[in-house]
Amino acid sequence: MINRAKTIGLIGLLVFYVGLRTQAQDVHFSQYYANPLYLNPSFAGSIICPRIVANFREQWPNQSGKYTSYSASYDQHFDALSGGIGVLFLGDRAANGTVNTNAISVIYAYKVDLSKKVAMRMALQATFQQKTLDWNKLLFGDMIDPKYGYVYETREDLKYLSKGIADFSAGLVIYSDKIYGGFAVNHFTQPKEGFLTDDDVFSRLPMKITAHVGAMFNLNKHKSKTTKRIGDMSISPNLIFQYQSKLSKGAAYYTMNYGAYFNVYPLTVGVWLRNGLTNVDALIFLFGLEYDFFKVGYSYDMTLSSLNGSGGSHEVSAQFKLPCPVKERRIRALNCPSF
Numbered sequence: 360m361i362n363r364a365k366t367i368g369l370i371g372l373l374v375f376y377v378g379l380r381t382q383a384q385d386v387h388f389s390q391y392y393a394n395p396l397y398l399n400p401s402f403a404g405s406i407i408c409p410r411i412v413a414n415f416r417e418q419w420p421n422q423s424g425k426y427t428s429y430s431a432s433y434d435q436h437f438d439a440l441s442g443g444i445g446v447l448f449l450g451d452r453a454a455n456g457t458v459n460t461n462a463i464s465v466i467y468a469y470k471v472d473l474s475k476k477v478a479m480r481m482a483l484q485a486t487f488q489q490k491t492l493d494w495n496k497l498l499f500g501d502m503i504d505p506k507y508g509y510v511y512e513t514r515e516d517l518k519y520l521s522k523g524i525a526d527f528s529a530g531l532v533i534y535s536d537k538i539y540g541g542f543a544v545n546h547f548t549q550p551k552e553g554f555l556t557d558d559d560v561f562s563r564l565p566m567k568i569t570a571h572v573g574a575m576f577n578l579n580k581h582k583s584k585t586t587k588r589i590g591d592m593s594i595s596p597n598l599i600f601q602y603q604s605k606l607s608k609g610a611a612y613y614t615m616n617y618g619a620y621f622n623v624y625p626l627t628v629g630v631w632l633r634n635g636l637t638n639v640d641a642l643i644f645l646f647g648l649e650y651d652f653f654k655v656g657y658s659y660d661m662t663l664s665s666l667n668g669s670g671g672s673h674e675v676s677a678q679f680k681l682p683c684p685v686k687e688r689r690i691r692a693l694n695c696p697s698f
Contacts, residue, residue, distance in 0.1 A: 384603055384612045385545065385567050386428045386451045386460075388416055389631065389643045389658050391599060391616075392696040393676035396432045396447045396466060398599075399543040399569060400482035401530035403468040404436035404443015405693035408683030418660075418672040427452045434466070436690060442469040442480065457496040462488040462526075470690075478691050479533045484545075486526040492554055494520070524550040526564065534693045540572035565604045567612075573597035575694050587649075591624040595696050614640065620696045625649045627656070627698055639663045641671070647698040654678040656698040 388394045394414045395402035411433050418426040434445035445466035452459055468482035527548050532541030545567040553562025578592040596619045603612035618631035627647035633640045641663055647656035660672035678697065 386416075386449065387418075388414060388428070388430070389633075389641075389660055389672065389674050390414065390645065390656055390676050390698050391571075391597075391618075393647075393654075393656050393678065393698045394430060394432070396434060396445050396464075397430060397449070398571065399530040399532055399541050400445065400464075400466045400484040400528060401468050401480040401532040401541055401543070402693070403434040403445030403466040403480075403482055404470070405434075405468075405480060405532070405534075405695075406680065407436040407690050407692045409433070409435040409681035411679040411681070412676070413678075414674065414676045416672060416674040419670060425455060436470070438684075438690065440467075441471075442467060443482075444468075447484075455496065456493065458490065458492055460488065460490045462486050464528075468530075472691070473533070477533065477535045478693075479531065480693075482530045484528040484530070486528065487523065488526055488552070489521065489523045490552060490554075491522075492520040520554045522552055522554055524552050524564070526550050532693070534695070536694060537576060538572075538574045539693055539695050540570075542568065542570040544568055565612075567601065567603040569599065569601050571597070571599040573695060575696070587624050589624060591622070593620075593622045595620040595622070597696065611636075618643070620645075620698065627696075629658075629696070629698060633660075635664070638665075645698055649697060652680040654680075654697050658698070 388397060391398050394412065395405065396412075412431065414430045416428045418428070428449075428451045430447065430449045432445060432447040434443055436443045443466075445464075445468070447464040447466065449462045449464075450460065464484050464486040466482055466484045468480045470478060470480050472478050526546055528543065528545040529547065530541060530543035532539060534540075546564045547566055549563045549566055551562040552564050573595060575593055575595045578594065579588075597617075599616040599618070601612070601614045601616070613636040615634045616631055617634075618629060620627055620629040625648055627645070627649065629645035629647070631643035631645070633643065641660040643658055643660050645656060645658040647654060654677070656676040658674045660674075662671050676698065
């Protein structure tokens with residue numbers, strides 16, 4: 360039987376490990392433009408009309424501690440506010456629900472026309488996040504019979520730890536009819552989210568920086584930019600860089616993502632290559648279907664790193680575009696991929 364000192368040490372290691380896994384890296388979605396407010400808060404109101412988006416992701420299903428993430432958002436441009444308003448909900452279950460995170464954000468994105476063909480949106484995002492640690496899902500030393508392998512009830516004083524924090528982010532996007540680019544800074548106040556300590560080294564939420572650029576080239580003979588017809592074609596190359604500062608002496612999170620979409624309305628196919636700092640991480644395949652006000656997408660992350668037996672990642676998205684106020688249809692919308 361493991362003595363109490365060793366048990367406490369095991370608990371400490373488990374909490375430390377879970378803390379690193381959940382603090383060192385934000386939730387990741389591979390359908391970047393199917394979750395626009397998560398990619399960059401400046402996308403709030405960018406298509407002018409009201410938009411509802413839902414996303415679900417299952418990461419590493421073959422691993423014992425898989426990760427499940429989901430999000431939902433609403434955004435719309437309001438001419439009276441000179442910008443867009445957005446609401447984003449994010450949920451994440453890490454290590455089969457040992458650590459659960461729920462967050463809700465409100466966003467305002469101010470729009471300004473830089474010229475007749477170029478516009479800019481600048482956004483501020485305020486978030487409330489609640490994170491919980493369920494100790495009942497952890498395994499302690501006094502639960503294991505070293506001879507027979509039986510699992511008993513623990514005599515440890517189990518706790519259900521919870522921590523709520525306020526968080527702030529900002530973003531900017533500049534776009535024309537064909538080219539768009541921007542950047543976002545998440546967690547720029549780096550709030551303390553530690554369960555057992557408020558130590559600056561271990562408890563602060565690391566800042567994340569995202570920079571993205573892309574283009575949309577229509578290959579159609581007709582000149583309409585708003586009406587889509589069966590068989591309309593376009594191609595869209597994209598580049599996304601993401602960096603999340605390191606926690607304590609751990610490694611920073613760094614990815615360079617190269618992608619392209621090819622659209623033949625109502626179908627979209629896409630491929631992304633995600634590179635880490637020292638290795639190729641994953642190849643992402645995407646398929647999307649769009650019809651009128653509704654879009655649905657599926658993507659699969661084929662793992663190329665040392666986790667190639669993890670089962671990859673599966674992601675599904677759905678988008679609904681609601682009727683647009685008549686007077687706001689004349690406002691320049693951002694023309695970028697939907698997935």
